Amino acid sequence: MNLSLITALKFRKGRRKSGMVSLISIISTLSIAIGIAALIIGLSAMNGFERELHNRVLSVVPHGQLYPEYGNLDNWRHVQQELTNSNNIVSAVPFVSFTGLIENGSKLGAVEVQGIDPEKEKQISALPNYVLNNKWQDFKPDRQRIIIGAGIAKSLSVSEGGWVSLLIPASSTPNQLKPPKRVRLQVVGILELSGSLSNNVALLPLTDAQKLLNIGDNVTGIMINVNNVYQANQIIGQASLNLEENLSFTSWENSFGFMYRDIQMIRQIMYLAMIVVIGVACFNIVSTLVIAVKDKQRDIAILKTLGATNQLIKHIFIWYGVISGLIGSLIGVILGVVLSWQLSNIMGVVESLMGHKILNSNIYFIDFLPSEIHLFDVLVVFITSMLLSLIASYYPAKRACKIDPARILNSF
Structure with a gap:
């Protein structure tokens, strides 16, 4: 050789x-x-x-969500306890979600508002790491504060510390159209995720969102994180079947699985x-x-x-x-x-x-x-x-x- x-x-x-x-x-x-x-x-x-x-993406968005088909979830604490007892579920926290409009002067933009618990979010998600200038620590309830995505902030020419108006749709009767509820909020931080994820999103403390919607202690649903993100659909589906209450579910695979x-x-x-x-x-x-x-x-x-x-x-x-x-x-x-x-x-x-x-x-x-x-x-x-x-x-x-x-x- x-x-x-x-x-x-x-x-x-x-x-x-x-x-x-x-x-x-x-x-x-x-x-x-x-x-x-x-x-x-x-x-x-x-x-x-x-x-x-x-x-x-998967470090800032919930791996899945459980929610009632109609209305809000009132006994969410019981559901949360059932979910946390599951071996494959890492965390289960309540959230409030609704669509609104943010107004700054003559500029207007639609946003998906998420009401979350600031303290629990730090423990289960990397979302606070993407708020510029470490402003998550100032994101607290009962202070008229909001965090908005970098995309909507740029389109509305809003900077950190500025004030905006949040327009919340009001439920109307068939014979009467009610004007939206208008709330003045200070932009405490800008969420920058370097992509479409932060284009049209706004964050509120959970209790503030509940008060704005007048839903008392009710929530929209439960956000879930699992131990195996690539089997989230199966894990959350099985967990929903084991619940006493009939709830619908969705996972990140439905919204981001194509990626x-x-x-x-x-x-x-x-x-x-x-x-x-x-x-x-x-x-x-x-x-x-x-x-x-x-x-x-x-x-x-x-x-x-x-x-x-x-x-x-x-x-x-x-x-x-x-x-x-x-x-x-x-x-x-x-x-x-x-x-x-x-x-x-x-x-x-x-x-x-x-x-x-x-x-x-x-x-x-x-x-x-x-x-x-x-x-x-x-x-x-x-x-x-x-x-x-x-x-x-x-x-x-x-x-x-x-x-x-x-x-x-x-x-x-």
Whole structure:
């Protein structure tokens, strides 16, 4: 094996004498490198999206909600106790939810208002971490305070510490249309989630929301967090069946599950693309080796006359192709890892040059391109590339064994 490897290295050094062999070899090596780098970058981007979905979305939105089909939930404490006794449920807290309008001067915007308990929210959610300037500590009941999303704050030109009017729809009779209830509130903080999640959301302390809606101690429903977020639908569905009261339920899979499914689907497509792209790049090695065999016919014939076996000749050209694949793979891995490591910064520079965001925050749950490198993905891409390089090297190596030394040497 040492002899075949050393001979293959000698042949590669001697390829410079043949410009065509050298050019095709460089092209095949660069093709492998570019293909591997592109796949590592793509897979790292998918890993980044999955990380942001888990850390940014699933850490701030409840994993599920239980609520009555009509009206409000009055015996929510009993339901809460039943839920917390379940093994798979981490937390169960009440919430109040309604749609309203926020007015600032002549500007008006619709918001989804959530009434939550500020103290309990700190214990079960990462939501307080996304309130700018650590203003969550000032978010307390009975002080006429509200937290609004960065998107609605920007559209209404509202800044931290400003005052806005919250318009709450009033229930009307068939013969009478009542004007909305108007409440003056101070914006104590801005919620910034870097995407569509904070575009049209407003937060109120739970007791303040109950007072504004005149529902007493009733709530809209119970927010639930589970120990396995990817099985939230099954866990919450089973928990709802075990309750004494008949309640409807929903989970994050109903509202954000398409994001997770899309990420997994794209990842599978990229693995398929990996085989195709690297395969095409690696099979450029076939043309390189075929020309190399043609170029080295005299050397092969001399080796055979010196006693080299067909097995040795085959190993020489297999090593020749594997080395080409190895060089291209290593260059691609290094290039892919470096670019993936700095992908968010690179895209930030590109966006500044273009003058607009590539990911629209009104559509996506984030407005930047995330990246996270997984060693497993890098190893899978590298090993696949080496296997395809080995396969691509087999036919030219076998063809080199069929060279007739007598015919080749007599022609010189």
